[in-house]
Amino acid sequence: MSQPATHLVKPPGGEVVPHRRGRAYGAFPDAMARGTLSRQLVLRTTLLVAIVAIVLSAITSLGIYQIQMQQLDQRLISSAGRTQPTSTGRGDPFGFGGIGVRIYSKGTTGAYETAGTGDLSDEALAQLAALPDITAPATVHIKDLGAYRVVVHTDSNSGVKVTSVFGLPLTEVVNTMTRQLIMAALLTLASILLAFFAVRSVVVRSLRPLNRLAATAQAVSNLELDRGEVTVPRVAAEDANPTSEVGRVGQAFNHMLDNVEGALAVRQQSETKLRQFVADASHELRNPLASIRGYSELTRRSRDELPEPTQHALSRIESESDRMSTLVEDLLLLARLDSGPNLDITRTDLTEIIVNAVSDAQVAGRDHLWRLSLPDEPVEAMADSHRLHQVVVNLLANARTHTPAGTEVTTSLSREGQWAVVSIHDNGPGIAPEVLPTVFERFTRAEASRYRKSGEKSTGLGLAIVQAVVGAHGGMASVASVPGDTTFTVRIPLAD
Ligand SMILES: Nc1ncnc2c1ncn2[C@@H]1O[C@H](COP(=O)(O)OP(=O)(O)O)[C@@H](O)[C@H]1O
Ligand SMILES: [Mg+2]
Incomplete structure (x- = not known):
């Protein structure tokens, strides 16, 4: 047998369909x-600050390097012009550890003599003697001494090549550049960190109202707007200050919510009016x-x-006015339930209600089989006994009027957790699948109820009343139906 289709009816103000939750707003991470x-x-x-800082330090460092080199070269050229090379090799022609040396070498074999080599090793002298003319200062790595800016001038004097070499060490430039680069790197790093924390604090502070706005929007989207009076939350005044962009959004948002709330209030008003009208009518x-009923009964005799x-x-007038009276009573009851539960709540024993309703149904439906299944101990709920009686009567009347003779109707009562559960089962033909999903709605009836006896008053409001009453009690009404089942x-909350 296929699984009976189930349709749950939610109580008004009861569980809410869970909305898709957005990201949690507000927290910085x-x-x-x-x-x-x-x-x-x-x-x-x-990233932008980092790029700017790196480019700036690179340009500055390059500039400093060029200036340093130019100064060094100028000093070298002017000193070389003034100074005669010493014969002591690495003397101190510039006052601070430069070299100025004249090297005499014979032929091209690399054999040489000097006018005194001083601190310069033979290998260094050989290297220097091999240098070509260098008029514009150039960097040369002199053996054992390291990098030097040098100018070289060669002369030939009766077969003896005379090489005059002046040089200034690059150590100072290298030291200055090292200090400069370390400084630039530290400054770049500092500015990146500063930019990061400053921007972060500004962005977070200025976006915080946006997060609060999002939280309000989230709260609004979680509201149940489809019924009743609705109070819509607003964005706080400080977040709706039009002097900032975010504040303008907040302000527009509040205006929109004003509009929505206004529209909802108008809707609520017209609903109330309509309900009042139905009740009055x-x-x-x-x-x-x-x-009419009284007069038509009078004519009977x-x-x-x-x-x-x-x-x-x-007789038609009599029966139709009867039907209409039932319809009017049902409409009035629904209108009253709509405008608020207004129940007469007392501690009620459901067993008693069910026993009474089933025995009444037995009298009205002698050609059906009525069964009862009750627990031994009483099942008590905080309920309006009169209305609950009507719920059971409506369900039993349906089981009687929409099923053929011989149908078995079993009414049972049980406890399930915090619920008192009343279930009414019949093995009749079941509810048509096209009607089933809306069976609790007002005026829903199967096209032609084959088993409805003439004289039975069908209004299509019986189950709507069941749902409204059960909902007003904070309970739930549901149905599962396939042919024969x-x-x-x-479900009504148990009394505690
Ligand atoms: N036990 C049942 N078996 C078959 N059909 C049912 C049963 N209960 C309700 N129905 C269907 O649901 C419809 C709505 O029921 P209800 O709201 O009580 O209106 P009414 O009984 O006045 O027609 C009925 O017209 C009937 O078609
Ligand atoms: Mg009915």
Whole structure:
């Protein structure tokens, strides 16, 4: 057998369909999460500052290097012009550890003589003697001494090549540049860190109202707007200050919420009016209907004297006015339940209600089989006994009127956790699948109820009343139905 389809009816103000939760707003780590605006702003600004800082330090360092080299070269050229090379090799022609040396070498074999080599090793002298003319200072790595800027001038004097070499060490330039580069690196790092923290604090502070705005929007989207009076939350005044961009969004948002709340209030008002109208109309219809019923009943005694068609018409008037009275009573009850639960709540024993309702149903439906399944101990709920009785009566009446003779109807009562559960099962033909999903809605009836007996008052409001009453008690009504297996289940919170 296939699984019976189940349709739950939620109580008004009861459980809410869970909304898709957004990201948690407000906390900084979340705001910095991948892809958020604040994260992008912070990362991009920091990156920009880093690029600018690195480029600036590179340009500055290059400039300083060039100036240093120029100064060194100028000193070398002017000193070389003034100074005669010493014969002591690495003397001190410039006052601070430069070299000025004249090397005499014979032929091209590399054999040489000097006018005194001083501190310069033979290998260094050989290297220097091999140098070509260098008029514009150039960097040469002199053996054992390191990098020097040198100018070289060669002369030939009766077969003896005379090489005059002047040089200044690059050590000072290297030292200055090292200090400069370390400084530049530290400054770059400091500016990147500063930019990161400064931008982060500004961005976070200015986006915080946006997060609060998002939280408000989230709260609004979680509201149940479809019924009743609704109070819509607003963005706080300090977040709706039009002097900032975010504040303008907040202000626009509040205006929108004003609009929404206004519209909802108007809707609520017209709903209340409509409900009041239905209640008033039903109430006003009661008296004339009672008169019609009374008069048509009066004609019963003398009906035999009337012609056949008039007799039929009068009996139709009687039965239809009966049906209409039931309809009006049902409408009035629904209108009252709509405008607020207004129940007469007392501690109620459900066993008693069920026993009474089933014995009444037994009298009304002698061709059905009525069964009862009750627990030994009483099942008590805080409920309006009169309305709950009506719920059970409506369900039993359906089991009687929408099923053929011989149908078994089992009414049972049990406890399930905090619920008192009343279920009414019948093995009748079941509810048509096209009607099933909306069976608790007002005026839902199967197209042609094959088993409805003539004289039975079908309004299509019975189950709507069941749902409204059960909902007003904070309970749930549901149905599962396939041919041969129909169960209505009503859950009411147990009394504690
Ligand atoms: N036990 C049942 N078996 C078959 N059909 C049912 C049963 N209970 C309700 N229905 C269907 O649901 C419809 C709505 O029921 P209800 O709201 O009580 O209206 P009414 O009984 O006045 O027609 C009924 O018209 C009937 O078609
Ligand atoms: Mg009914």
